[in-house]
Structures are given as C-alpha cells and as structure tokens.
Amino acid sequence: MKTRVRLLAMKFRSGRRQAAGFTLLEMLVVLIIIGLVAGLVGPRIFSALSDAKVKTARIEIENLSSAIDMFYLDVGRYPRTEEGLSALVQKPADADDWRGPYLKGNAIPNDPWGHAYIYKTLTDENEPYEIVSNGQDGKASIKAVHLTRK
Numbered sequence: 001m002k003t004r005v006r007l008l009a010m011k012f013r014s015g016r017r018q019a020a021g022f023t024l025l026e027m028l029v030v031l032i033i034i035g036l037v038a039g040l041v042g043p044r045i046f047s048a049l050s051d052a053k054v055k056t057a058r059i060e061i062e063n064l065s066s067a068i069d070m071f072y073l074d075v076g077r078y079p080r081t082e083e084g085l086s087a088l089v090q091k092p093a094d095a096d097d098w099r100g101p102y103l104k105g106n107a108i109p110n111d112p113w114g115h116a117y118i119y120k121t122l123t124d125e126n127e128p129y130e131i132v133s134n135g136q137d138g139k140a141s142i143k144a145v146h147l148t149r150k
Contacts, residue, residue: 050136053112057133060109064088064117064131067102074099078128081120085131113138 067088072078075095079087087095088102103109111117111133118132 053136056112057135060111061117061131061133064103064109064119068119068129068131070102071098071100078121079119085117085119111135 064085068078071088074097075092076097079085079092083092085108088100089106089108091098091100108117113133113136115134115138118134119129120132121129
C-alpha cells in the first residue's frame with residue numbers, strides 16, 4: 001500500500017510540473033525574438049507606406065491634369081491661378097463653353113496627407129501650369145510631388 005501511495009505521489013508531482021507552463025527564460029527568449037523581428041520588419045513597412053502615399057499623390061495629380069486638359073479643350077484656356085482647381089467643379093464667370101464638372105464627385109481631392117493641391121499657371125508658354133503636393137509636412141521642400149505640364 002505504501003508503494004502505491006508513493007507512485008501516486010510521484011505521478012501527481014510530475015504531472016503538476018509539466019502543466020506549470022513556460023519558464024521565465026523561455027518567455028524572455030521569445031520576447032527578444034519578437035523584438036528583433038519587429039525592429040527589422042517595422043521600418044520596411046513604414047517605408048512602403050510612405051512610398052504608397054507618394055505614388056497616390058502622383059496618380060491624383062495626373063487625374064487632375066487630365067481634368068485640366070478637358071477644361072482646356074472645352075473653354076480654350078487653362079484655369080487661371082486665381083480660379084485654381086475649383087474651376088474644374090464650378091463654372092468660372094467668363095467660361096461660356098464650360099461643360100463640367102470635370103472631376104468625379106464634384107469635389108477637389110486633398111493629397112494623401114490631407115493638404116490641398118496647389119495649382120498655378122506659369123508665364124512660360126511651353127509650360128502652361130503646375131500642380132504641386134507639398135507632401136507630409138505641407139511645406140515646399142525636396143519631398144514635394146509636382147507635375148509641370150508642357
């Protein structure tokens with residue numbers, strides 16, 4: 001009988017030890033591995049996100065450029081700087097042949113960072129207008145996305 005009690009006690013102790021879970025050392029190793037993976041992969045993901053916003057801005061600027069070209073075909077001139085991109089959704093006073101709105105949704109989109117696109121006409125006859133997105137900081141910088149239409 002004593003032998004049987006000892007065997008049950010040994011089974012109870014060994015079963016309890018196996019069900020206890022992970023050791024502190026095992027958990028620390030796993031956390032270190034997760035930290036290393038996040039440190040290596042995280043910056044690449046944020047870089048890809050930034051690149052995607054720049055590509056989106058370029059595509060939207062091309063769409064705005066196409067709308068401006070349609071305005072030019074209908075009206076015979078490009079929108080003036082003071083009219084801005086709003087001439088694509090609201091008829092300017094002196095545009096009798098205006099057949100807009102030239103943008104879907106009758107609204108001028110903001111750039112991917114939430115800032116308004118900048119439109120200006122140029123004095124050079126070879127380059128009639130420029131559309132600019134100043135990027136994340138909203139200030140004119142090297143990181144600005146722009147299109148000059150020739």
